[in-house]
Amino acid sequence: MFERTDAACAREVRDRFSRQTLVDFDKLLAFAADGAVLARAEAEALRAALRTLQATPGWSARSELINTYFKALGPLRERRPEARAALLGLGNVLAEDCANGLLDAPLPVWGEACPAAPAGYRLPAGSERVGTAAWRAAHGEGLRQAIASTWLKGANGGPAVRSKTGPVLEEAAKYFATVKGLSQRGDSRLVPLELESLRAGEIVQQLGLAMELIASVDPEQAGEVRALTEYVVLLEGHEFVGGSDLRLFGASFFALDPRWSPLCYADHLVHEAAHQLLHATQELEPLLLNRSHMGAPSPIRADPRPLYGTFHATFVFLRLASFMSKVVERRPHLEGEARLRLHRHMLGLLQGLEVVRRHAELSPAGE
Numbered sequence: 001m002f003e004r005t006d007a008a009c010a011r012e013v014r015d016r017f018s019r020q021t022l023v024d025f026d027k028l029l030a031f032a033a034d035g036a037v038l039a040r041a042e043a044e045a046l047r048a049a050l051r052t053l054q055a056t057p058g059w060s061a062r063s064e065l066i067n068t069y070f071k072a073l074g075p076l077r078e079r080r081p082e083a084r085a086a087l088l089g090l091g092n093v094l095a096e097d098c099a100n101g102l103l104d105a106p107l108p109v110w111g112e113a114c115p116a117a118p119a120g121y122r123l124p125a126g127s128e129r130v131g132t133a134a135w136r137a138a139h140g141e142g143l144r145q146a147i148a149s150t151w152l153k154g155a156n157g158g159p160a161v162r163s164k165t166g167p168v169l170e171e172a173a174k175y176f177a178t179v180k181g182l183s184q185r186g187d188s189r190l191v192p193l194e195l196e197s198l199r200a201g202e203i204v205q206q207l208g209l210a211m212e213l214i215a216s217v218d219p220e221q222a223g224e225v226r227a228l229t230e231y232v233v234l235l236e237g238h239e240f241v242g243g244s245d246l247r248l249f250g251a252s253f254f255a256l257d258p259r260w261s262p263l264c265y266a267d268h269l270v271h272e273a274a275h276q277l278l279h280a281t282q283e284l285e286p287l288l289l290n291r292s293h294m295g296a297p298s299p300i301r302a303d304p305r306p307l308y309g310t311f312h313a314t315f316v317f318l319r320l321a322s323f324m325s326k327v328v329e330r331r332p333h334l335e336g337e338a339r340l341r342l343h344r345h346m347l348g349l350l351q352g353l354e355v356v357r358r359h360a361e362l363s364p365a366g367e
Contacts, residue, residue: 007223
């Protein structure tokens with residue numbers, strides 16, 4: 001799976017990570033009930049919902065559920081007051097599954113937010129316990145429409161685009177904080193594009209062309225991208241190109257220019273999918289044992305960076321070098337741009353491998 005692209009293995013990793021998140025969330029809820037963080041009835045209602053979803057064919061943990069799981073970990077471990085709100089927030093996430101008819105039992109929620117709907121949307125009055133048939137009949141269609149408004153369908157097999165949910169805005173704010181700290185510009189900003197904008201439409205078309213290119217050159221790589229990319233978030237701003245995080249697994253954030261080539265777009269899609277694959281794999285089975293080690297040089301960055309960052313970069317360079325070498329071989333009309341990118345990625349790969357060889361403590365799987 002690591003040496004070469006493998007769409008089936010990527011799908012398996014995503015499915016395993018999805019199932020493991022549900023199993024781990026179930027353990028958190030049981031622990032919270034035993035520790036009186038949640039009422040036992042609240043915990044059992046949420047645990048039953050998770051079991052139902054686990055048994056639902058084709059169901060996969062969405063980014064909002066994974067985000068809620070990670071938000072609950074720290075507060076529960078440290079017994080902070082916000083642990084209760086974080087755990088009951090699972091009910092708010094599962095309101096989407098209730099609206100879609102996958103769950104048919106009352107669920108506790110915290111407040112009125114719905115992470116899958118536009119930021120600022122509120123669950124209808126009376127939704128203190130969502131999930132009953134009566135609730136779905138009264139509010140299901142409205143919630144489905146609100147959630148649908150955050151999605152823009154991809155073009156020509158390209159990824160779907162998402163905008164301005166609560167978790168998306170939180171993640172964008174995190175990237176903005178990093179960019180602002182590094183930027184020399186006084187007008188730094190990083191905000192999601194409006195889905196209805198002309199620029200968003202142009203970028204969606206370019207993403208579609210990029211996916212067509214990836215599929216024509218390396219179908220297995222295209223399968224990896226599709227398996228690991230739940231959606232793309234388009235940002236506009238300065239000093240940022242792309243990013244992804246395990247805490248919002250499946251979401252790739254990009255600040256793209258419609259004037260860039262489809263090969264450039266393909267480069268970014270492959271890049272973030274590679275990060276997602278390694279994020280999930282490392283969570284399922286540790287690969288790098290001294291991930292927080294500092295002091296090792298980075299192949300592409302001058303600032304201090306934990307070794308895990310270099311480990312990630314090295315794997316990403318492997319995927320990109322593999323893809324660009326196939327473009328050079330199979331698409332002569334793109335050879336000029338592809339060869340420049342291949343040289344850059346090969347340099348990063350070889351430098352990264354040397355850093356990993358010298359400094360990494362690896363598990364057998366990591367080796």
